[in-house]
Amino acid sequence: MKTMQLFSVFVLAMIFLSCSKDDESNLIAVESETVLNLQAPQTGGQGQPIGGPFTKFDFETGTVTTSDTEWDIAFRGTSIIVNGGASLGTIDEPQRTGDAAAYIADGTMASIEEVNTDLFVQDSENGYAIPSGSGNGWYVYNPAQFLVTPIPGKILVFRTRDGRYAKVEILSYYKDAPENPDVFVDEGRHYTFNYVYQPNANINSF
Amino acid sequence: MSLNKNNLTLYFFLMLLTGPFQLVHAQKDADTLSMQNLGEVLVTATRTKRQLSALPLPAQIITKQQIDNINSIRLSNLLAEQTGLITVPDFGGGEGLQMQGLDAQYSLILIDGVPLVGRSAGTLDLNRISVGNIKQIEVVKGASSSLYGSEAIAGVVNIITETPKQGLNGGLDFRQSSFNTSDLSVNLSHKNKKLALSGFLNRLSSNGYDLNNSSETNTVEPFQNYTLNTKIIYDFTDKTKLNASLRYFTQEQDLVASEELKGESSINEWNTLVKIDHEYNDKWASTMEFYATNYQTEEFLNENNGATFSNAFFNQYMIRPELRSTFKPNDKHTFIGGMGLTHEKLDRTSFNTTPVFNAPYVYVQWDTNLLSKTNLIVGARYDNHNAYASQFSPKAALRYELNEAIALKGSVGYGFKAPDFRQLYFDFSNSTVGYTVLGYNVVGSALTALEEQGQIANILVPASEFNGKLQAERSVNFNLGIDFDPTASLKIKLNLFRNNISNLIDTRVIANRTNGQNVFSYFNVAEVYTQGIEFNTTYKFNNYIKVSGGYQLLFAKDREAEAAFANGEVFARERPTSPAFQLSGNDYFGLFNRSRHMANLKLYYEWPEYKISSNLRIVYRSRYGIADTNGNGYLDNYDAFVEGNAIVNFALNKTLFKKYKVALGIDNLFNFTDAANIPNVPGRIYYVNMNFKL
Numbered sequence: 001m002k003t004m005q006l007f008s009v010f011v012l013a014m015i016f017l018s019c020s021k022d023d024e025s026n027l028i029a030v031e032s033e034t035v036l037n038l039q040a041p042q043t044g045g046q047g048q049p050i051g052g053p054f055t056k057f058d059f060e061t062g063t064v065t066t067s068d069t070e071w072d073i074a075f076r077g078t079s080i081i082v083n084g085g086a087s088l089g090t091i092d093e094p095q096r097t098g099d100a101a102a103y104i105a106d107g108t109m110a111s112i113e114e115v116n117t118d119l120f121v122q123d124s125e126n127g128y129a130i131p132s133g134s135g136n137g138w139y140v141y142n143p144a145q146f147l148v149t150p151i152p153g154k155i156l157v158f159r160t161r162d163g164r165y166a167k168v169e170i171l172s173y174y175k176d177a178p179e180n181p182d183v184f185v186d187e188g189r190h191y192t193f194n195y196v197y198q199p200n201a202n203i204n205s206f
Numbered sequence: 207m208s209l210n211k212n213n214l215t216l217y218f219f220l221m222l223l224t225g226p227f228q229l230v231h232a233q234k235d236a237d238t239l240s241m242q243n244l245g246e247v248l249v250t251a252t253r254t255k256r257q258l259s260a261l262p263l264p265a266q267i268i269t270k271q272q273i274d275n276i277n278s279i280r281l282s283n284l285l286a287e288q289t290g291l292i293t294v295p296d297f298g299g300g301e302g303l304q305m306q307g308l309d310a311q312y313s314l315i316l317i318d319g320v321p322l323v324g325r326s327a328g329t330l331d332l333n334r335i336s337v338g339n340i341k342q343i344e345v346v347k348g349a350s351s352s353l354y355g356s357e358a359i360a361g362v363v364n365i366i367t368e369t370p371k372q373g374l375n376g377g378l379d380f381r382q383s384s385f386n387t388s389d390l391s392v393n394l395s396h397k398n399k400k401l402a403l404s405g406f407l408n409r410l411s412s413n414g415y416d417l418n419n420s421s422e423t424n425t426v427e428p429f430q431n432y433t434l435n436t437k438i439i440y441d442f443t444d445k446t447k448l449n450a451s452l453r454y455f456t457q458e459q460d461l462v463a464s465e466e467l468k469g470e471s472s473i474n475e476w477n478t479l480v481k482i483d484h485e486y487n488d489k490w491a492s493t494m495e496f497y498a499t500n501y502q503t504e505e506f507l508n509e510n511n512g513a514t515f516s517n518a519f520f521n522q523y524m525i526r527p528e529l530r531s532t533f534k535p536n537d538k539h540t541f542i543g544g545m546g547l548t549h550e551k552l553d554r555t556s557f558n559t560t561p562v563f564n565a566p567y568v569y570v571q572w573d574t575n576l577l578s579k580t581n582l583i584v585g586a587r588y589d590n591h592n593a594y595a596s597q598f599s600p601k602a603a604l605r606y607e608l609n610e611a612i613a614l615k616g617s618v619g620y621g622f623k624a625p626d627f628r629q630l631y632f633d634f635s636n637s638t639v640g641y642t643v644l645g646y647n648v649v650g651s652a653l654t655a656l657e658e659q660g661q662i663a664n665i666l667v668p669a670s671e672f673n674g675k676l677q678a679e680r681s682v683n684f685n686l687g688i689d690f691d692p693t694a695s696l697k698i699k700l701n702l703f704r705n706n707i708s709n710l711i712d713t714r715v716i717a718n719r720t721n722g723q724n725v726f727s728y729f730n731v732a733e734v735y736t737q738g739i740e741f742n743t744t745y746k747f748n749n750y751i752k753v754s755g756g757y758q759l760l761f762a763k764d765r766e767a768e769a770a771f772a773n774g775e776v777f778a779r780e781r782p783t784s785p786a787f788q789l790s791g792n793d794y795f796g797l798f799n800r801s802r803h804m805a806n807l808k809l810y811y812e813w814p815e816y817k818i819s820s821n822l823r824i825v826y827r828s829r830y831g832i833a834d835t836n837g838n839g840y841l842d843n844y845d846a847f848v849e850g851n852a853i854v855n856f857a858l859n860k861t862l863f864k865k866y867k868v869a870l871g872i873d874n875l876f877n878f879t880d881a882a883n884i885p886n887v888p889g890r891i892y893y894v895n896m897n898f899k900l
Binding site: 050088106107108109111126127131132133134135136139140142143144149150151152153154169171172177178179180181192194 | 639663664715718721723724775776777778779781782783784785786787788833834835836837838839
């Protein structure tokens with residue numbers, strides 16, 4: 001555990017160091033943040049139509065937003081959508097106003113250093129850019145314990161609404177990211193994730 | 207004299223002809239010698255009577271005496287104490303058998319040589335089988351499809367029921383144990399010169415048990431069941447014999463899903479076997495066999511107000527006529543050949559059709575002691591089938607006696623398991639979660655139906671992919687063993703095994719539903735292997751004390767998973783919420799529910815002066831995983847494991863006035879339980895057993 005912490009610190013330090021080396025003067029530093037307990041409620045499910053507003057997130061400010069346009073990704077239950085492309089047509093889905101897109105890379109936060117722009121897809125009538133369903137996208141569902149577990153090694157790479165890049169590793173789907181979540185105790189639909197945001201336009205590395 | 211090629215051939219030909227006469231005496235002596243101390247005989251390995259000690263295959267016999275010694279009442283707890291065998295709980299509540307590291311669906315379970323059916327989810331519940339009228343249980347490990355066809359990939363367990371002995375015999379056995387479990391058996395048989403009759407009746411009832419201490423549901427709900435077994439043997443002449451038997455099993459069990467949903471489940475099963483044995487002469491003999499069986503289950507759940515919530519049924523028939531003949535030209539050779547037809551029909555919930563399987567088959571086997579000290583068995587079987595490709599399963603086994611103490615054994619064989627009804631015809635949608643499982647043969651029609659209902663978001667595998675046939679799962683099995691008996695009181699057996707399984711059937715996602723859930727179907731996907739070492743030893747200190755020990759080392763892995771780890775495609779987290787990191791090849795643990803180490807140690811103490819016998823048995827299995835807890839799809843060293851555990855059993859038996867036996871015992875002495883992971887271990891069981899023999 002301790003080594004992991006040290007390792008994370010080391011990785012972060014490397015990121016900052018490498019950036020400060022490259023950017024010389026006018027580039028903004030890459031942001032590496034953790035979001036705790038982003039709530040993503042939904043209505044319906046279990047055979048009923050899913051609905052309820054998505055919780056929108058803006059990478060630039062690093063906060064949840066209710067803006068109709070100034071958002072990059074949004075969460076509802078286990079679904080993650082991007083502000084780009086077309087609606088799947090579920091109830092309460094927001095209008096896409098930007099050019100956001102996404103793909104899922106296999107690796108760790110440290111190992112995904114370059115964005116492969118060829119892989120980006122947007123939401124469409126046929127499905128989200130981050131596919132839904134157990135094992136298809138960012139999580140697996142354990143039917144024995146009714147547990148949603150983020151798949152280790154899945155890094156969500158995003159293009160923001162205005163063409164910048166971000167990478168996200170989801171860590172937990174339960175409130176306060178408990179060590180051993182129990183669905184009968186721990187409240188679900190609470191995202192904890194790490195992300196790295198590249199605030200500079202036209203730079204596709206982190 | 208020049209030994210050219212022709213002369214050599216002639217020489218060997220003469221050897222072949224005269225050889226038997228020269229060697230008959232030596233062979234006879236060897237036989238009588240070994241018969242004295244190693245008289246155990248089994249039929250499962252070759253379908254002829256063979257001495258266990260002289261067999262080239264890894265096999266084992268559990269005798270009536272062993273069953274009596276440990277006061278076992280069901281096949282499940284009896285097999286769980288044997289080396290290399292583990293009983294694995296099924297989600298339906300049953301217990302199946304893991305053998306040579308292979309799942310329960312890959313072992314064939316026979317009663318008197320004919321198969322039991324009723325694997326609603328692949329597992330045959332061993333708790334169904336009472337051991338009250340069993341003569342012995344024969345276990346042959348390794349692929350045995352060359353004689354038995356489908357399902358005999360890991361091996362064969364053959365339950366041999368008691369045959370009537372001369373005169374009137376009977377017995378009464380009663381066992382009362384914890385959880386208000388009582389088991390009553392009555393045996394009665396009569397035999398005169400020509401006719402033998404026997405009847406066996408067993409009743410088992412229990413309050414079940416609850417490991418979670420939750421009020422609404424129990425881990426095992428209360429149940430009661432009855433087993434009836436009757437047999438008629440009639441000797442028309444000393445050459446012709448008729449054998450007819452009937453087994454009937456019925457069980458009722460409470461079914462509780464929650465406080466609001468309660469119901470009942472029932473099982474009704476019958477097996478009939480009619481067999482005529484005829485000896486034409488000293489060399490030729492035939493057996494004509496007709497077997498029919500039916501396994502039915504029904505269950506329902508009602509709501510509190512009496513309204514029906516769910517109903518389910520399962521109704522499987524199997525009919526199998528078989529004719530087999532043996533030809534023994536002399537003491538050196540035994541040929542056996544057989545042909546038959548398996549007809550199966552299944553009607554069950556979640557099937558839109560009532561599928562029928564017809565599978566004719568033919569097999570031959572040559573068992574020979576061509577050279578002295580060498581036994582060779584070569585055989586093959588051909589299975590035709592109306593629903594999947596036909597199978598050819600050869601096998602060869604060789605045993606060589608190095609000297610009086612050491613024998614080497616080796617075998618290579620093919621095994622297969624036909625796709626079962628469920629894998630071909632299932633059409634099931636989970637009503638609460640919303641996923642769908644489709645059998646291979648119904649994907650086209652069922653997917654179209656779902657599409658028309660607007661339930662499909664997108665199709666990942668087009669239905670046209672399912673135009674072919676689902677292939678049978680196949681295996682190649684290797685065994686290499688050594689039997690070492692350095693003294694009369696010490697025996698050591700060592701066996702190395704390897705099973706290469708291809709075409710393993712697994713479920714994969716074929717479409718996404720609009721409710722966010724998936725549609726699954728069955729594919730031939732995986733290639734797995736299991737390999738390991740099995741070691742068994744017994745040592746008799748003196749007439750009072752005997753010790754036996756067993757150990758199995760096991761590696762069971764998926765080749766695709768091995769490659770994924772080696773290529774660095776698998777990631778894990780140190781803690782559930784810490785960042786992910788890459789795993790290496792060493793981090794792959796293997797298949798679920800496999801312990802790397804299994805061991806048992808059994809101490810037997812006999813006190814003949816007081817007619818007391820006692821035993822202490824310890825059964826251990828090392829840690830294993832039952833689920834991928836960190837979400838990467840594989841079992842790796844960073845997943846949560848079920849801790850290794852040891853279960854200790856103790857029994858004390860006393861015989862009174864020759865005809866009575868009283869036994870006291872404790873199974874699971876240290877009250878080991880693991881409610882979350884091991885629902886089939888109920889905790890400490892005290893029991894009293896009383897037995898009376900007529």
